[in-house]
Amino acid sequence: MVDISPQRPQTRIQRRNTEAILEAALEVFSAQGFRGATLDQIAQAAGLSKPNLLYYFPSKEAIHLELLSGLMDVWLAPLRAMDPEGEPRAEIMNYMRRKLEMSREMPRESRLFANEILQGAPRMMEGIEGDLRTLVDEKAAVIRGWAEAGKIAAVDPHHLIFSIWALTQHYADFDVQVRAVLGPERDPFAEAGQFLDTLFERLIAP
């Protein structure tokens, strides 16, 4: 799980309970959405009583917000790590691979995010229009530079980034569908690694 607020709790027991609540909340919110989740479910998953849960967080909304705000940074880290000085094709391929890795390692976080965006992002619009947009514009400019220098193919940089999001997050967000279609024998993420390597190699080759 994402470590949201390492400096928050004072005592050991507080730290442990806060941690348990956020872990449980991630599990429940990502699977049910904000309104679909109940404090009962979260409390039970965290091994606490409902009032005790509300001793640590003032409201359901506060728990959700804590998860979301902590998630944004983690979510953007791979894109932030894309190095303007690096080798263009390797930087883009590595970004894609890190994103796919995140889908595999943190599918619940991906679904939490997806649930929120799907419903109009009522609780994180500011983050999207702020940090997210700024970072994407900055990296899009870098990618455009690479394209103009002939290092990669001339593709729209914003949509290149969208395509990386769409393709990698699909394997986390639509996991049940992917597995139902492929059947129990196949390994979605391993195959996705191969497939997406091919796809993006062909897309960005100059």
Next chain:
Amino acid sequence: MVDISPQRPQTRIQRRNTEAILEAALEVFSAQGFRGATLDQIAQAAGLSKPNLLYYFPSKEAIHLELLSGLMDVWLAPLRAMDPEGEPRAEIMNYMRRKLEMSREMPRESRLFANEILQGAPRMMEGIEGDLRTLVDEKAAVIRGWAEAGKIAAVDPHHLIFSIWALTQHYADFDVQVRAVLGPERDPFAEAGQFLDTLFERLIAP
């Protein structure tokens, strides 16, 4: 909106109200998810009282189910239309374009579907494991044949289909994020048309 059950109502007023309820329900369910939606919201959007709404449908679940079951066929129509006798590259490109068209014309239906899958598809697993999987396997076999005949590049047919879903549906499901990042001046779907043409041309070129 999708015309779900044209033969259902008897009188004109019944037809009109049933239609209004399904239209309103699509609006609300797609934006809020199943549990997030309330009968009050749907009733208000349909211009009816809550008891009157429940005169036409026995329960909230029944309305949702009616939407979902009608949607599956519409959703699969473009893939079903892919012709094994057609020109391989054109067939795949046209499938992708029809899917993107559906994302633009029916974003609410796309989000209804996405909400359901994200939450584990509790109300449509049978459809996914049945009709959907059967159709995908059938078309994947066709695509595999094309690849083996050298008509298109050798890519995994299942993941090719997933990539079409992921990339086209992304523009409907994550619409608010796409627009927030691109800004108000740009036209996401027009640009996506260009970008995805390029992407899939390069991916499947032999």
Next chain:
DNA sequence: GTCTATACTCTGATAGAC
């Protein structure tokens, strides 16, 4: 810090008049 008990609101669904 944690629990029991409970207040209060929202929501899905029904009864019954018109």
Next chain:
DNA sequence: GTCTATCAGAGTATAGAC
């Protein structure tokens, strides 16, 4: 067919004992 009134249960949150 449609409405007003209302019920029962779920769900968020608080009070107060320990």
